[in-house]
Amino acid sequence: MLKEKLMLNNIGVQVVIAMILGTLIGAMMGESASIFAPLGTIFINLIKMLVIPLVAVALISGAAGLGNSSNAGKVGLTTLAYFGLTSALAVVLALVMGEVFKPGVNIDTAGIEGMFSAEYASKGDLPTFWATITGMIPTNVFQSLNEANILQILVFCLFFGIGLSKLEETRRNPLLNGVNAIVDVMVWMINKVMIIAPIGVFGLMAEAVGTFGFGALMVVFKLFVVYVAAIMIFGFIVYPVMIQLCTKTSAKKFISAMKKPQAVALSTASSMATLPVTMDTVEKDLGVRNSTASFVLPLGATINMSGNAIYYGLVAIFFAQLFNIDLSMGAYVAIIVTSTLGAVGQAGVPGPSFLVVAVLLAAGIPIEGLPLLFALDRIFDMIRTALNITGDAACAVIVDALVEEEAQEAELQKQQA
Numbered sequence: 267m268l269k270e271k272l273m274l275n276n277i278g279v280q281v282v283i284a285m286i287l288g289t290l291i292g293a294m295m296g297e298s299a300s301i302f303a304p305l306g307t308i309f310i311n312l313i314k315m316l317v318i319p320l321v322a323v324a325l326i327s328g329a330a331g332l333g334n335s336s337n338a339g340k341v342g343l344t345t346l347a348y349f350g351l352t353s354a355l356a357v358v359l360a361l362v363m364g365e366v367f368k369p370g371v372n373i374d375t376a377g378i379e380g381m382f383s384a385e386y387a388s389k390g391d392l393p394t395f396w397a398t399i400t401g402m403i404p405t406n407v408f409q410s411l412n413e414a415n416i417l418q419i420l421v422f423c424l425f426f427g428i429g430l431s432k433l434e435e436t437r438r439n440p441l442l443n444g445v446n447a448i449v450d451v452m453v454w455m456i457n458k459v460m461i462i463a464p465i466g467v468f469g470l471m472a473e474a475v476g477t478f479g480f481g482a483l484m485v486v487f488k489l490f491v492v493y494v495a496a497i498m499i500f501g502f503i504v505y506p507v508m509i510q511l512c513t514k515t516s517a518k519k520f521i522s523a524m525k526k527p528q529a530v531a532l533s534t535a536s537s538m539a540t541l542p543v544t545m546d547t548v549e550k551d552l553g554v555r556n557s558t559a560s561f562v563l564p565l566g567a568t569i570n571m572s573g574n575a576i577y578y579g580l581v582a583i584f585f586a587q588l589f590n591i592d593l594s595m596g597a598y599v600a601i602i603v604t605s606t607l608g609a610v611g612q613a614g615v616p617g618p619s620f621l622v623v624a625v626l627l628a629a630g631i632p633i634e635g636l637p638l639l640f641a642l643d644r645i646f647d648m649i650r651t652a653l654n655i656t657g658d659a660a661c662a663v664i665v666d667a668l669v670e671e672e673a674q675e676a677e678l679q680k681q682q683a
Contacts, residue, residue, distance in 0.1 A: 281529040284464035288471025299476025302469040309466020312459045313539040318414055320452045320542060321564045322423050327445050328560025329427025330438075341665055345562050348661045349570040350606065356500055356572040357605040360579030361598060363496050369489035369580070370587030416538070416568045449560070456542040467533035474644050486638055489584045494649060496576050501528075501653045505660040513667035515552060523551035524659060528652045535647040537567040537654050544655050548662050558666040566658030573650025573657075578605035578625045581639065585631050597629040604628040 292299045364370075404410040404418035411419060430441060506517035527547050531540040545563050548554045582601045586593050593601075604625045626633045639646070 280464040281467050281526070281533065284468040285471050285529065285533055288468040289475050291468075292472040292475025295472070296476050299472040302472040305469025306466050306473060307469070309459075309462060309469070310534060310536075310539060312462075313456075313534070313536075313542070316452060316456055316459065317538050317541060318411060318419065320449070320456070321416065321538070321567075322411070322419055323445050323448045323452065324545070324560040325420060325423035325564050326427040326430065327442070327449055328557050328562075328564075329424045330431045330442055330445070331557025331560070341558070341561065341669060344665055344668060345565060345661060348664065349566065349657075352504075352572050352657055352661075353570070353575040353606045354602060355504070356496075356575040357579040357602045359500060359504075360496055360576040360605075361583060361601065363492050364580050364583030364587075367488070367492045368587055369486075369492045370584040373488075373588055420565065420568055449556075453542070453546065456546075460543065463530065467530075470533050474648075486584070486642070489580065490642075490646075493577065493580050493646065496580065497573060497649055497653050500572060500576065501656045505656055509660055509663055512664045515663055515667070520552065520660070520663065523547055524656055527655050527659070531652040531655045532648045535644060535651050537571075537651055537658070540651070540655050541567045544659055548659050552659070552663050554662050554666040555669075558669060559662050562662040562665055563658050566661055567655070570657050570661065571650075571654050573653035575605050576653070577646060577650050578622050581622050582625050582629055582631055585626060585633075585635055586629070588635060589632050591631060593629060593631075597631075600628040601625055
């Protein structure tokens with residue numbers, strides 16, 4: 267009885283129960299389940315209220331902590347290399363599974379041609395390299411904060427944090443203590459907001475299932491099954507194996523710890539909204555230092571989107587098969603490159619993913635069938651977000667293990683000298 271009571275008091279268990287209840291209520295009530303939407307909106311708005319300030323102070327704290335160490339550059343490069351490589355690997359997995367299971371083959375388009383549209387062709391332009399770089403630099407950081415421009419906030423706060431680390435200790439410590447105190451206050455506020463998380467999750471799930479239902483899923487059912495399988499392979503095999511091989515943390519412990527942030531990610535469909543929970547889990551349950559978590563996780567929530575990469579790759583294969591297009595090696599390369607860049611550039615917030623248009627256009631695949639997927643984008647988004655935050659957490663654990671190992675080696679060399 268005591269064990270069952272403790273389980274029910276666990277916020278992660280409560281969130282999962284709320285998801286199940288919300289799904290059932292949404293399926294039974296249909297579109298009228300939208301009456302529960304305000305519950306989800308209140309929860310999401312409370313999270314959004316706290317996310318931008320938390321990202322700003324956490325990044326400053328993390329960058330200041332790393333900037334004062336000798337291996338700051340290596341941590342940054344390792345983190346970026348990890349994000350790029352895992353995103354590319356995710357696309358390759360998606361392409362392999364798409365070719366093996368062929369989700370777009372033998373689909374009768376006669377009854378769904380009315381949903382086809384060419385109106386999304388204009389949304390497929392990826393910004394140029396220099397446009398991306400210049401767009402990351404804020405001309406007014408307060409405007410960037412007001413508009414929640416995450417990349418610009420990220421650049422300024424990293425720069426500010428590193429600058430703070432270069433001050434002499436007597437001037438640096440009071441400021442850093444103040445920043446860390448604000449982080450603690452934000453975490454306290456987030457913990458209070460998380461008390462109502464099950465209620466918010468219930469409202470979000472009831473509205474999503476009631477509005478979209480499962481009827482639209484039947485048209486792309488095979489794609490959905492292959493997509494979920496690819497997400498599961500990456501989330502429960504690839505990342506845990508990386509943790510097992512590269513750190514002292516066991517894969518079992520990592521999988522168990524990630525249940526709570528994954529449940530929140532599934533319900534909110536936002537890496538940013540899940541960030542506070544991910545940070546709490548990574549630091550408390552997986553033992554990652556605050557300086558590492560404060561640097562890696564906000565950065566990952568912004569640019570690490572392996573779940574999106576899988577989605578882009580599979581959708582490209584799906585529509586190529588649907589329209590009977592034989593893809594050349596050049597087309598596959600275009601899909602991998604564009605999907606990886608698109609995943610990195612996708613903001614960590616929920617919404618229809620128009621970057622998939624760029625992937626299709628790059629490989630010469632028709633984009634008319636995209637409306638088939640947009641009605642279900644919320645469901646796809648929920649699932650890929652859970653993988654995205656799992657990748658962020660895995661990176662934090664691996665980078666922290668690297669920092670700890672180098673610190674131990676440096677200490678050993680110091681003792682020997």
